[in-house]
Structures are given as structure tokens and as C-alpha cells.
Amino acid sequence: xxxxxxxxxxxxxxxxxxxxxxxxxxxxxxxxxxxxxxxxxxxxxxxxxxxxxxxxxxxxxxxxxxxxxxxxxxxxxxxxxxxxxxxxxxxxxxxxxxxxxxxxxxxxxxxxxxxxxxxxxxxxxxxxxxxxxxxxxxxxxxxxxxxxxxxxxxxxxxxxxxxxxxxxxxxxxxxxxxxxxxxxxxxxxxxxxxxxxxxxxxxxxxxxxxxxxxxxxxxxxxxxxxxxxxxxxxxxxxxxxxxxxxxxxxxxxxxxxxxxxxxxxxxxxxxxxxxxxxxxxxxxxxxxxxxxxxxxxxxxxxxxxxxxxxxxxxxxxxxx
Amino acid sequence: xxxxxxxxxxxxxxxxxxxxxxxxxxxxxxxxxxxxxxxxxxxxxxxxxxxxxxxxxxxxxxxxxxxxxxxxxxxxxxxxxxxxxxxxxxxxxxxxxxxxxxxxxxxxxxxxxxxxxxxxxxxxxxxxxxxxxxxxxxxxxxxxxxxxxxxxxxxxxxxxxxxxxxxxxxxxxxxxxxxxxxxxxxxxxxxxxxxxxxxxxxxxxxxxxxxxxxxxxxxxxxxxxxxxxxxxxxxxxxxxxx
Numbered sequence: 001x002x003x004x005x006x007x008x009x010x011x012x013x014x015x016x017x018x019x020x021x022x023x024x025x026x027x028x029x030x031x032x033x034x035x036x037x038x039x040x041x042x043x044x045x046x047x048x049x050x051x052x053x054x055x056x057x058x059x060x061x062x063x064x065x066x067x068x069x070x071x072x073x074x075x076x077x078x079x080x081x082x083x084x085x086x087x088x089x090x091x092x093x094x095x096x097x098x099x100x101x102x103x104x105x106x107x108x109x110x111x112x113x114x115x116x117x118x119x120x121x122x123x124x125x126x127x128x129x130x131x132x133x134x135x136x137x138x139x140x141x142x143x144x145x146x147x148x149x150x151x152x153x154x155x156x157x158x159x160x161x162x163x164x165x166x167x168x169x170x171x172x173x174x175x176x177x178x179x180x181x182x183x184x185x186x187x188x189x190x191x192x193x194x195x196x197x198x199x200x201x202x203x204x205x206x207x208x209x210x211x212x213x214x215x216x217x218x219x220x221x222x223x224x225x226x227x228x229x230x231x232x233x234x235x236x237x238x239x240x241x242x243x244x245x246x247x248x249x250x251x252x253x254x255x256x257x258x259x260x261x262x263x264x265x266x267x268x269x270x271x272x273x274x275x276x277x278x279x280x281x282x283x284x285x286x287x288x289x290x291x292x293x294x295x296x297x298x299x300x301x302x303x304x305x306x307x308x309x310x311x312x313x314x315x316x317x318x319x320x
Numbered sequence: 321x322x323x324x325x326x327x328x329x330x331x332x333x334x335x336x337x338x339x340x341x342x343x344x345x346x347x348x349x350x351x352x353x354x355x356x357x358x359x360x361x362x363x364x365x366x367x368x369x370x371x372x373x374x375x376x377x378x379x380x381x382x383x384x385x386x387x388x389x390x391x392x393x394x395x396x397x398x399x400x401x402x403x404x405x406x407x408x409x410x411x412x413x414x415x416x417x418x419x420x421x422x423x424x425x426x427x428x429x430x431x432x433x434x435x436x437x438x439x440x441x442x443x444x445x446x447x448x449x450x451x452x453x454x455x456x457x458x459x460x461x462x463x464x465x466x467x468x469x470x471x472x473x474x475x476x477x478x479x480x481x482x483x484x485x486x487x488x489x490x491x492x493x494x495x496x497x498x499x500x501x502x503x504x505x506x507x508x509x510x511x512x513x514x515x516x517x518x519x520x521x522x523x524x525x526x527x528x529x530x531x532x533x534x535x536x537x538x539x540x541x542x543x544x545x546x547x548x549x550x551x552x553x554x555x556x557x558x559x560x561x562x
Contacts, residue, residue: 049406053561074408081406085399089334090327098330101323102407130334146403 001060002027002154002184003048008057009208010043017043019208020057025184025201027153030176032199032216033188036316040208041188042082045158048186049079061154075103078147082158084140088132092123095131096145103150117145121175137168144172148179155185161194173197192308206316219311230275232264233257234282235295244289250278263299324409324417325424328391332425337387342429345383349376353436367444368451372433373458373530377498377523380426380466385490387425388473389483391418392557396481411557415550419474426466430459453532461529464542465522469494471549478556497545498522 003025010018018040025031035041046052048059050070059066062076087095096114105113118127121141126134131142140160147155160176161169169191176185176198187199195202195216202219204212212219234245242254242262253265266278279296286293332338352359352375359371395401404414441450469490476490477483501521505514518524522545525538 046402051402051406051560071408071410074406077406079403079406081399081402083399085401085403087327087331087400088398089331091334094330098323098327099403099407102404102409104408 001025002062003186004060005044005048006057006059008044008047008059009055010040010047010052011055016208018047018054021205021208021210022057023203023210023213025154025186027184028182029201030180030185030187030199032195032202033186033205034190034192034195034202034312035188035205036190039205039316041205042158044205045079045156045186045188046081048156049077050074075150076152076154078150078152078155080143080147080157080160084143084160086131086139086142089130091130092127092134092142093118095142096149099146100149105150113149113151117149120148120179121145122171137164137171140164140168140172141175144175153183155180155183155187157185157187159188159190161189161191169194192312196308204312204315211315212311219308230264230266230278231299232266232278232282233295233297233299234262234264234293235297236260236262237292237294240291244291245282245285248281248285250281261295321409321413321417321420324404324414325421328418328421329424332387332421337390338425338428341383341387341425345379345429346432348379349433361440367440367449369436369440369455369458372436373462376462377465377526380462380469381494381498382491383429384422384426384466384469385473385476385487385494388422388470388477388490389486390477391422391474392478392553393481393483393486397483405557405560411554415474415553415557419470419550422474423467423470426470427463430462430466451532454530455532457532457534458530460534461526461538464529464539465498465526468497468522468542468545468549471546471553472497475549475553475556478553498526 001024003023005024006022008018008021009016021040021044023031033041033044043052047054048061048066050066050073053067061073064072064076066073087098090098093114096117097110100110100113118124121144123138123141123145126138131139134142144157144160147157157176161172164172173194176187187194189195199216201215202212203210237260239260242256245251245254245262245264250266251264252267255263255265257263264282275298282296283293285291349372353361353369353371357363359375361367361369361371364371392401395404405411437450437455441448444450472493473486473490476493477486479489480486498521502518502523505518505521507514510517519541522542525541528535528538
């Protein structure tokens, strides 16, 4: 096990920021660390890196205790803190050399490693600029580059994709996927698509407590994932009385859209095979009332990322 | 430690701070030494550098906090402190690296004043009529005073993420250490302990060294204040884990 967290708690004044959480991460595993704002994600990560000390419990990284063997732990961790702090007045290569040398890289090894990270993170064109002059996406890459520079077996990334545009998010995700194949990665975010795209396992915490620790598949299969129904777009040749469709028990709601189109929302827990059945029902109902139905299109289905978002909401909203 | 020192110097050289501080120091001291009639060596009639050594501490009192105020405050504000403290370096390496970098900038700003010594040496009548031993002692005193101010500034900077607060605290403490104790000792209420109180101040030891006498007691005083301030800094940095 690369990361072992045991009964970890942190109390700030009277508030329990992290409350008795335990989890483990294997090498080669990417753990998505989810939770609403203020759930204790960053605090947990700060304790895992040894920046904060836990009120109780302990963290072990590659066999070293974080409190007793702090320096050894820091050698084995690549850490990207929240908000990605950087020295804006340094040049990109200068900054990476600095971080590399703090990790004990020297002369040729340092040089080649910096060049490698610049290449790997797509910073070649920007390497001679001051960090302060770079856009957020590039800064984020520098943040990742510094976390990876000493090739650590454990990677802790605190919201590495916040504030990036969709292209950059995809690039950063790809980057993480590429470099982290043999590493244990803990990755915090509140973007659900990210978890689906990257993580093997999901850990959701709320108010300092773990509410879910399972693989992505388990999470989607345990029924909760189908919480949302289908959305079907119907198109008619002319304006019709859409209320007719509400007589079907599967239909929850229908919303008129522009140009004789209507959005149908079905009730929850639709199985795949029921979709054809529903199609059939809709067509026969249209025929019965002599409605000119000319188009039927599925807008979203249960594999939509929204469903994971709903799980997240379900697990974290209830007891707040 | 050496890498943190290097990075700090890089930061200074990449930004304007170092140039401004050194430039302002040299211009100010130069004006006082050579131009302003009240303090000018040329009007003084004696070939000595007492202007530099008596006014220098007051200039440094403002300039050194300006150098040191950013060292920890800025890191705290921008969050890079967390970056630094999660690398495999100890707190004391970070503090020493930053301290020595700031101290080097102070040294850089003092080195050009050696030209003053040369000028006065040449202007003296007869040439070379200057108390060289006194000047050397004074320089060592000024450097140690700079080192002490730097340590005070570093500590003030570690307290808070606001650079202006760090600056004001540092200036105030430098002033208290330099002038405060001897002023306090001059009050008429202490009796015999006045002498002891005066010895807590920097100016007592600084003036002793200006006479050209390098006494181990003065050296010990400077080094203990420096290490005390740096240890306090370490305490402040360590307090995140309390």
C-alpha cells in the first residue's frame, strides 16, 4: 500500500474538519476524492503531506509515518496544493530547477529531468517566460510538472483542473493519465466528469466523514446511479396539446420547446429495454389522438454524467 | 539551504527590490557623506567616516525591513509557503537560506561604500591620514548590525502574511534594539542596573566596535541576538503543527 490513512481527525477550535477517516491507496490506483466545499478534502491532503499535523490518527506514505518521518515522506510525495501556488517572479525553467534541487536532484540529472518535464507537460514554448506572464492553463501544467519532477511514487493533487477551459481540462487529464500509471494518486475535485474520466475509485466525504468508498462501477451499479430518468424530445408537424402525454404513467413532465417540439421527462429507474417499449407507447398514443409525430430523439440517458452528480448530491446534501 | 538562498537571490534580481534598495541606500548615504553641508565630510575638516557609521544604522533601520518584509509574508500570502514546507527540506534550512540571501543583499549595498574609504584616504592631508583600524572595526560593527536587523526583519516577516505589518514591526523592533535600550537606560530610575539595560541595546556594542576594538563580548552579543531571532522564527514556522 502506498498510502494508508487511519482514523485521521483534525479539529479546528470546536469544528471537526476531518472526522475519523480511514482509507488506503494502492500503487497504480487513481483515487477520486470528492466532497462539497468545506468537507475536509484539502485538510486531509494537507495532513497527508505533513503540512498540518492531525489531531489524532496517522498517515503512512510508502511505509513512513508522516509525523515521525516527515522528511522521508516528503521525498516520496508529489504535491500540488490547492490554488497551485507558484513563484510568479521566476522563469519556468528556473522554477522547475529550484523545486528539483529541493528534492535532491543535481547537475545532469536535474537538467535532464527539467527538460523532460517541460517536454512532457507541453511547456516547451513557454519555458523562457516568467511564470507571472503565463495563462492559468500553463501555470497548472507547471504545478503538475513540479509535483512530478522527482518521479514520486505517490501523487497528491488538490483540484488540479479548477478554472481551466474544456480543452485544457482534457489535456491535463490526459497528462495525469499518462504519467500516473504506476503511481498512487489521490485527486480531489468536485467535477463529476473528471472522476468518470480518470479515477478507478471514488471516495466521497461530507462534513469530515467518509460517506462512500467504492469503485466507480460499484457506485454506478448500486441503483442510485439510475436516479434520473430519460429526457426525450418529440417533434410534431403542428402545435398539439401536450397534456395528452401526461396520461402515461411513465411520463413525469412535458415542457413545450420552440418549433412544435416538446421535451418529455420520464420517471426514475428506467431500464434500457423499457425504452423501446416507451417508444412504442408514445407512437401509439400519438396515432390514437391523430397527432402528427414526426421526430423522436433521446436527449440523455442514464450513462449521462449527471447521474453521478445526483449520487453526489444525494450523499452529501441530506445531512447538512 | 544553498538552493533556497540561490532562489531568493534570483527573485531579488528578477524583481526591482534589490536594485531599488541598494540604489536608495547608496544615494542617501552618498548625499549625507558628500553633499549635505551639515553632515558632509568635506566640510567637517577631519578625514574620517563617522557620518557613514553614525547615520548608516538609521538608513539600514528602514532599508533592511524593506528587504526582509517579503521573505515569509509573501510566501504565506501567495500560498507558496505550503509548497516549500512540503518539500524535503527542514524549516531551519528554509530560514537560513532566506536569512543569508537577505543578508547578502545588505552586504552588496555596503560594499560600494568602500570607495568612500578610498576617497577619504586620498583626500587626507597628508594622504592616508585616516584611522584605518577604526574604520575596519566600524565596518564589522555595521555588518553585524545589518545581520541583526536582518534577523529581526525575518522574524517580523514570519509573523504575518501582510508585508506592511512585517515592515512596521521590523522597523519598530530595530529602533527599539538600536536606540530604545540606551534611551531607557538614560532614564533616572534604574540606579545601578542602568548599565545592564544599556547593554541590551545594539548601539552600546556597535559604538564599542566603532572604536576599532573587536571584543568577544560584543561579538557574542550580536550573534546571540541573531540566533535568538532566528530561533523565534523557527518557532513561528513550527506553530502550524501545533
